[in-house]
Amino acid sequence: TSTALLIVPQGQVPCVVWPGDVNNDGIVNYGDRSGLNRYILQANLNPTWIMGPGRYRPDAATNPLTYLMWEPQPSVPWATPEGCYMDTDGNGTVNGYDYIAIRVNWMRTHGTPKASTGVVETFALEGNYPNPFNPTTTIRYALPERSEVELRVLDMLGREVAVLVRGTVEAGVHTAVFDARGLESGAYTAVVRMTGLE
Secondary structure (H helix, E strand, C coil): CCCCCCCCCCCCCCEEECCCCCCCCCECCHHHHHHHHHHHHHHCCCHHHCECCCCCCCCCCCCCCHHHCCCCEEECCCCCCCHHHHCCCCCCECCHHHHHHHHHCCCCECCCCCCCCCCCCCCEEEEEECCCCCCEEEEEEEECCCEEEEEEEECCCCCEEEEEEEEEECCEEEEEEEECCCCCCCCCEEEEEEEECC
16 A cells, blocks of 8 residues: 655644635635635745645556545645645645646535635625535525625526525625425526626
8 A cells, every 4th residue: 555644843733635725615616716816926925935845645656636636635834824725736836737626626515615704806606515415505606795686596497496595685705595395306507697786
């Protein structure tokens, strides 16, 4: 068997990286793309943020996608704590290739996603968790300003099966619960219309 030993300086705690979840909030979504953008911009003024210890996976020689796999991967802390999370591909450098892990793991979750505490910058429908689900699932959406929102669920034939939100909603990150009890098993699509009021 192949094994790996992770050694960290005294007093430090290893990072646990889920590739693509750069803000470590439990879900890979638009927040991770904007978080990586901000980090790279700030790193231009702090060059030590760009490079740090790479992760090591014993199967790297036989599995080129091992660093993108959706599972917790331990990492040595960087010069800035966020650096180990931003290095989504585990190579010890933060650059444009780190967007690949965000794309590969888009909308995946681990644990229960944390509530957003940051400022919302764009309109977004962030998907649902858990997925697949039985019988309920939670859909998150984000509003940068007070808006009129209509969030509906359609079946695969385009028929409306539920209206989860219809009305005025304040800015921020919100959730809506879709309860599929009484509906046939299958795939459903969430459709949202958001109109800013400010």
